[in-house]
Amino acid sequence: xxxxxxxxxxxxxxxxxxxxxxxxxxxxxxxxxxxxxxxxxxxxxxxxxxxxxxxxxxxxxxxxxxxxxxxxxxxxxxxxxxxxxxxxxxxxxxxxxxxxxxxxxxxxxxxxxxx
Amino acid sequence: xxxxxxxxxxxxxxxxxxxxxxxxxxxxxxxxxxxxxxxxxxxxxxxxxxxxxxxxxxxxxxxxxxxxxxxxxxxxxxxxxxxxxxxxxxxxxxxxxxxxxxxxxxxxxxxxx
Numbered sequence: 001x002x003x004x005x006x007x008x009x010x011x012x013x014x015x016x017x018x019x020x021x022x023x024x025x026x027x028x029x030x031x032x033x034x035x036x037x038x039x040x041x042x043x044x045x046x047x048x049x050x051x052x053x054x055x056x057x058x059x060x061x062x063x064x065x066x067x068x069x070x071x072x073x074x075x076x077x078x079x080x081x082x083x084x085x086x087x088x089x090x091x092x093x094x095x096x097x098x099x100x101x102x103x104x105x106x107x108x109x110x111x112x113x114x115x
Numbered sequence: 116x117x118x119x120x121x122x123x124x125x126x127x128x129x130x131x132x133x134x135x136x137x138x139x140x141x142x143x144x145x146x147x148x149x150x151x152x153x154x155x156x157x158x159x160x161x162x163x164x165x166x167x168x169x170x171x172x173x174x175x176x177x178x179x180x181x182x183x184x185x186x187x188x189x190x191x192x193x194x195x196x197x198x199x200x201x202x203x204x205x206x207x208x209x210x211x212x213x214x215x216x217x218x219x220x221x222x223x224x225x226x227x228x
Contacts, residue, residue, distance in 0.1 A: 042220045045216075
């Protein structure tokens with residue numbers, strides 16, 4: 001049981017390049033989330049999904065797109081990377097409702113640097 | 116979701132109890148109080164949550180005031196490994212759907228030997 005797995009864990013991009021972060025969970029959770037964390041700051045919600053085929057915007061969605069084609073995967077895309085998107089990205093998941101106390105399970109993070 | 120207010124930082128001597136306060140004066144009836152912590156650059160870790168009763172588990176205790184406008188997370192015997200940023204979050208949980216966790220800046224707890 002791997003929990004929440006993020007790939008890649010590290011990536012360096014040049015301004016304008018595109019990339020996709022993959023989040024995979026093997027706990028059959030309905031809900032999945034993408035957060036970003038800048039140095040000295042708390043986590044900010046980018047996008048989230050409440051089920052396969054659905055996505056919603058969080059606090060800071062601009063510059064990102066997401067897709068949830070399969071229940072176990074949640075992809076975060078950067079179409080044209082900017083230095084302001086240099087950050088650590090965390091994926092999380094949880095089951096619906098009161099299952100599992102509503103606890104969020106987090107991945108280990110993906111460190112992205114945009115030059 | 117209701118907003119929370121936490122002190123930016125606190126110190127605690129090793130072996131003593133760490134009491135971390137949180138104000139959530141606009142909490143609504145169906146919102147729970149959740150506590151997470153983040154050690155260094157790892158993903159946040161769930162600690163405890165509660166609605167209106169005090170809660171205790173193997174990691175910590177959560178004391179919620181009767182009017183639910185504030186709460187305190189208690190680490191009974193802090194160790195150096197408890198040095199982390201602690202986040203207090205209020206969140207709606209219901210079978211029809213959960214609201215996302217929205218993190219603030221949290222409290223940076225430093226446990227000192």
